[in-house]
Amino acid sequence: QITLKESGPTLVKPTQTLTLTCTFSGFSLSTSGVSVGWIRQPPGKALEWLALIYWDDDKRYRPSLKTRLTITKDTSKNQVVLTMTNMDPVDTATYYCTHSLDYGDPIQHWGQGTLVTVSS
Amino acid sequence: DIVMTQSPDSLTVSLGERATINCKSSQNVLYSSNNKNYVAWFQQKPGQPPKLLIYWASTRDSGVPDRFSGSGSGTDFTLTISSLQAEDVAVYYCQQYYSTPYSFGQGTKLEIK
Numbered sequence: 305q306i307t308l309k310e311s312g313p314t315l316v317k318p319t320q321t322l323t324l325t326c327t328f329s330g331f332s333l334s335t336s337g338v339s340v341g342w343i344r345q346p347p348g349k350a351l352e353w354l355a356l357i358y359w360d361d362d363k364r365y366r367p368s369l370k371t372r373l374t375i376t377k378d379t380s381k382n383q384v385v386l387t388m389t390n391m392d393p394v395d396t397a398t399y400y401c402t403h404s405l406d407y408g409d410p411i412q413h414w415g416q417g418t419l420v421t422v423s424s
Numbered sequence: 425d426i427v428m429t430q431s432p433d434s435l436t437v438s439l440g441e442r443a444t445i446n447c448k449s450s451q452n453v454l455y456s457s458n459n460k461n462y463v464a465w466f467q468q469k470p471g472q473p474p475k476l477l478i479y480w481a482s483t484r485d486s487g488v489p490d491r492f493s494g495s496g497s498g499t500d501f502t503l504t505i506s507s508l509q510a511e512d513v514a515v516y517y518c519q520q521y522y523s524t525p526y527s528f529g530q531g532t533k534l535e536i537k
Contacts, residue, residue, distance in 0.1 A: 341526075351466075351474065351517055351528040364524040367425065400473055408455075410464040410521050412485075414473035 306330035308340075308401045308415035315421050316391050322420060326384040326401030333359055333379050337406035340384040342375065344397040345417075352397075357384060358407075391422045426451045426520050430529035438537040443505040445532045447496075447518035454498050455522065462522035465494055465503045467514045468531075474517060478503065510536060 312324035324342070331338060341356035355375040356364040365373050374387045388395065401415040427450040437443045453462045461481035466474035476485045478494035481501055491506045505512055513536055518529040 350530045351519075353519075353524075353526045353528065356524065356526075366525045408462065408521065410476060410479040410519070411466075411474075412476060414475075417473055 306403060306413045308403055308413060310399060310401045310415045310418040312399075312418060312420065314419060315423065317424050318392055318422060320391050322386075322388045322391050322395070324386045324388075324399055324401075324418065324420070326386070326415060328382050328384070328401070328403065331403065331405075333357075333377050333382070333384070335359055337409075339404045339407075340377070341402045341404070341411070342384075342386045343400045343402055343411075344395075345400070346394075346397040349397075354399075355386060393422045396420065396422045425525055426453065426523060426527050428518055428520055428527050428529040430516075430518060430532050432532060433530065434533040434535070436535045436537045437505075437508045439510065440507050441537075443508050443512070443534055445503045445516050445518075445534070447501045447503070447529050449499045449501070449520055451522075452498050453520045453522040461497050461501070462520055463494075463496070463501050464519045464521060465492075466517045466519065467512075468517065469514045477516075505534075508534075508536070 308328045338359045342354040345351050357375045372389045377384045398417040398419045400417045402411045403413040429448045431446045463481040465478040468474040482494045493504045495502050515531045515533050
């Protein structure tokens with residue numbers, strides 16, 4: 305059974321850096337083709353794809369946020385970390401961690417999400 | 425970047441009736457080497473993460489009722505619910521996973537009449 309769980313602060317101040325951790329089980333990020341990604345959803349709004357990291361450390365970012373995002377993995381801990389710098393109230397959203405089984409596969413599993421509020 | 429545009433934004437359908445949601449991509453998402461359309465459909469209920477319904481534009485995920493079907497190719501795609509059930513009330517999203525950034529449509533809110 306594949307599970308993913310997001311963790312991190314629920315409240316950050318403007319200009320601060322957000323660090324979110326996705327801890328997963330049921331698969332290994334050292335298996336060829338596997339990827340873990342991040343997607344966010346502002347309250348009442350649509351889903352927005354943020355970033356993706358593959359088993360071989362290939363990384364992809366949303367171009368409009370690329371300068372603010374960093375995605376890393378710790379295969380031994382079964383964790384993926386997303387950092388977002390210079391947080392702003394418009395970054396208030398539920399942040400989801402996702403899993404895809406192979407290259408070019410759709411998102412097959414989602415975490416429950418974690419709501420991050422940006423406010424002073 | 426590929427832009428996904430859904431229509432309508434909201435939809436009200438009677439129980440047992442058909443619901444149809446459309447999704448148009450700004451670029452072709454059919455990969456010619458494998459003849460697959462890199463489009464997925466997700467269902468999201470309040471307070472829950474999205475759930476994968478359809479991938480490769482027309483393949484139902486495991487456990488998804490057969491009243492859900494996907495169709496289309498190239499740039500135009502459709503999600504059809506053949507006979508609406510009360511538990512189908514949700515927001516539905518299409519997504520392209522042809523090229524990053526993988527983009528979603530704006531969502532279609534489906535309600536019961």
